[in-house]
Amino acid sequence: MDYCIKFRLVMYLCVFAVISVFPFSSCAEESETSVEHEAGVYYSIQKGDTLWDLSHRFLDSPWQWPDMWSENSQIANPHRIYPGNRIRLFQRKDVARWVDTDLDKEVVEKKDPLYYFYPSIDKIGFIKKEPVTHRGTIIEVKDDKKIISKGDLVYIRPNEDTSFIPGNKFTVYRTLKPLRERRTNSYIGIQHYLTGIVEITKIEPKFAVARVVQSFRSIEVNDLLMPYVKRSPKIILTESKKELKGKIIVSEEHASIIGDNTVAFIDKGNKDGVKPGQMYTIFYQEKKRLDPKTKGDVYLTPVYFGTLIVLHTEETTSAVFLTSAEKSIYPGADIHLTEP
Structure with missing residues (x-):
């Protein structure tokens, strides 16, 4: 998976798929079955939109509209979608990013930008x-x-x-x-x-x-x-901090091994330019001595194996949601923004 492409800036609409099934605490009393949306990235339909057009815009092919329809069971008739309704976006496995080639300016200026929906934000x-x-x-x-x-x-x-x-x-x-x-x-x-x-x-x-x-x-x-301060479950996707490098401190539940669909904390916050809706990659980077005769080590190419979205920020720390993990994540794991 090409994380470098996947993590392009939101303002250029290179938004990656962070669709995931939201984890529910076994000891929580409330059921989330009444929640209108699952966690994921959503788009508010505008006047003139069709599933054909949206599939071309975000999936790079208008012929993917049946898949977009199947991901949104609330749409009874795919030929009748209405302004103000929200659809959940998904990502094709053979495409590394969502695409919008000729409507960038129009989409950026829309009143309802893309957002990540996190139903239980009040418990973070x-x-x-x-x-x-x-x-x-x-x-x-x-x-x-x-x-x-x-x-x-x-x-x-x-x-x-x-x-x-x-x-x-x-x-x-x-x-x-x-x-x-x-x-x-x-x-x-x-x-x-x-x-x-x-x-x-x-x-x-x-x-x-x-x-x-x-x-x-x-x-x-x-x-x-x-x-009690009510927080919106709609996390507006926003531009990530280019130079940010940080670490995962611990998961919210203090698990020794962290997987995807987990809330954790990172050691960067407001003073570092971190904001809710930013997205970062989790990676590791090994050092290797290329020549046994020399003392100098070099860093090898970073290996990206996870993604996260920022949910809440404090001055020096932030709460994040791990949207994907291809291997086990441990406290102390490195994070940053990847660029192509």
Whole structure:
């Protein structure tokens, strides 16, 4: 697979296929069956579009329209598609990129650009140098349940500077032990691990009562609260940082071996020019001494074996989704933007 071609800048519409089946946590309470779209790249139909034209534009052949239709079961009649409807794009196995040869300017200027749809964006955590200031702590669950899940009532001790109001929503989280760089032991930050969402239902003099409205993972007594901010699942694809070189810190679940369809964190963030919607490759590069008589080693050609998209950024780190992996990925793996 030619990753160099695959990762052309989005502004030139060389968008690669990051279509994937979204992973669901086994301990999450909510089902994602009600989600309108799976994770993937989407295009909003414009006036005058036909599947024939779109197949020519993105798949380099108008004769691929039946395949585009088969990937979009919501289209009852392939000859009747309507402006505003969204179709999911896929990539032909024999074509390394999506193509738009004569409509680049028109497509770039459209109001609805291509985007990656990530249904469970609200459950994506983050890494910060310093922990966020929490607004309260879960101190008990009604009926003393051992597993806290959707619909349960929990009792919350507010932070001394917090005043709860019925109807307010909060993200439930806990912080994990500080992360350090594996080789240098330099401090990276603290992971904020999101477990669910609660809504305040009742205020008492010393505590508040809240109902669990979403459970991403097992919620526990002593989990903390931060204000809930709704995030859009539409990640607009954007131009990647050309000179960026970084590393994967760890997967969100701290797996020793990381595969595709996994959320992980990288050691680059806002200050490095990283933005949601950027895409990068995962690679390794070996050193070899070409002449045994000399002391100098040379770097061999990089080997690309995975791809990722940025979902969320902090100042020095970012949360990413691994869209493909041809081999096992380990914490510390290198990433960058490939150019032809």
